[in-house]
Amino acid sequence: MNNFGILFFSTSQLGGILDIGYTSEQSEIITDLLYVFDAKFDVDKQEVSVDYKQKYTTLFQARLKVFIEKYKSVLPSVQKLGARFGKLEQDEWFFILPPIELNTKQKYNLEEELDILNGRKSSLNEEQLQKFFGDVLDNYEIITFDLDKDKKIKIGEGQKNKRICRFCQRGISDVSFTQEAHAISEALGNKKLILNEECDNCNKFFDENIERDFIYYHDLARTMFGIKNKKNEVPEMKGIDFHFYQSNENNLSIAVVSDSISGEKSGTPESTVFRTGNKIKIQNIYKTLCKFSLSVIGSEHVSHFCETIRWIKDEKEATALPKIAVLNSYDFFTKRPELNLYLRNNNNKKLPYLVGEFRFTFYMYIFIVPFSDKDSRDFLSEEDYEDFLNCFNHVKSKEGFEYIDFSQNVERELSFNINFEKEKTDKIL
Ligand SMILES: [Zn+2]
Structure with missing residues (x-):
């Protein structure tokens, strides 16, 4: 043949x-x-x-x-x-x-x-493209997923008896693989990206610990944009002093107890703090982004992230982490979560080995996946972080990115500050 x-x-x-x-x-x-x-x-x-x-x-x-x-x-x-x-x-x-x-x-x-x-x-000319993406294209392979296809994308070993969980290194003789593990939380609307190589134990641990906090953190956006959860329902938020829900297709309602509103005594309130009653660790937001990344990367690369895996499983402590570039903008609005990875294809140790780009509703996160054995820097110093940003020039030169420290690892109550602006109030309420 x-x-x-x-x-x-x-x-x-x-x-x-x-x-x-x-x-x-x-x-x-x-x-x-x-x-x-x-x-x-x-x-x-x-x-x-x-x-x-x-x-x-x-x-x-x-x-x-x-x-x-x-x-x-x-x-x-x-x-x-x-x-x-x-x-x-x-x-x-x-x-x-x-x-x-x-x-x-x-x-x-x-x-x-x-x-x-x-x-x-x-829309960009050759010169602009070279300026914004030239260094990225010279140093990284970009890994993307075609989510427009009807079929699910299943990552890793298909046969259950050959599977090794990429987070605990155990196989079918020690752990079970009965649950379908979503590479990105289902509560964020991901139905397509499935990770074969995640055992039920690890799935449960990530679900109940780090991913839970990530979902709470994005509750406001999930409710506002009607992102359906596991049960195919649009979530609603019920906090200590407010209730936020979609009353019908396009209407959002917020009920607030009066003490929490500040502003004019009569008339439109200007701002209010919504206390959710949910306690989260902000570092878990970072851990979850890295967990998503290690869930979608090819199996052959996982061995370079042993320390990262220990960290996301709470077996290794981190007190300082690189900042995450966060953009809140409707420019890249997406109702389904999207994740692209940048994997370094050379030995340029000035640059991180793995960088992720996660988008969900109006949030965009560009983050370094820390603790890879392919990295010789931790990207904590301003100079090192600047080297990284100089390569990711499309981030550095885009206005509106904030560089946020997600290393705080103490449980705190999550609250949302809502500012009521005259024009937007009409649309939202
Ligand atoms: Zn496992």
Whole structure:
């Protein structure tokens, strides 16, 4: 059996590798397929050349149809090609490449080339892109997850009997894997990212300890934007002196006991403090962000975070942690939680090995995952943190980021300060 593979690359829906297995007698399939892509055959030189730049023209569609019709009975998998290409727009450009793994920078360059061919100009020009993202692309692989797909994305070993929990290193003989472990808490609206390699014990520990605090901390946003919880209900907040809930689809109601309102004696209140009665440790916000990151990273990288795992499991204490860059903005608003990772691909020890970018509603967090054995710095000093920010220039140069210390590790009651502004009050209340 022979194998022939082509990598499809587009900026829209078409992607992935086409793998065709065929016998020597069936080698005509490959020549016919190459003909679909308008390959030129030079019999004298025994060469085939095909342009990697391809366009989804009417002619291409006709050739593809003939190819599928001819081979669908011998190779049923070719039938899927019609549906896959059908996702392209008429006359859209796409690339065909050898089936190799592309790194972030290669992908980025190809996307840029496609955008130009397809007449889509990115909002930043070349010079600006180089200035904002150049250093990141030179030093990091960017790991993203396509959450638009209907299917769940399951991370790590699929077979239960082969699984090792990445947080306690135990397998099926010692622990159980009956619960479906969400890589990002389900209460934040994550239904798609599932971690296979998390045992029931660790799942329960993270749930009841660190993730619980993270969810409390985002309760206001969860209620405001109607993020459905595990039971598929929109949460409501009931604190010591207030009740905050969605009374119907688009209406939010806040009931407050009168003593907690300050401002004019009569008329609109100006500000109020909502005491939730929930006690949280602020360091658990940081731990949860790192737990999410270590849940979605490839299994092969987990061994570099033994100390980080001890820390998120409360087995290692940390008194100081790098600051987290936090942006509250509607620019990147997302109702579902989204996580991207930046994994250093070289030995530049001035830069952290793993950086995460977590977005949820109007919150955006850019954070260093601490305690990796690939790091020789702790990024606590201003100079070290500045080196990191100089690389992540798109963060540094964006206005509005605050650099917040999440290292406080004492349980405190969570309260929200609400300022009532005239314009917004009408919309919210
Ligand atoms: Zn475990």
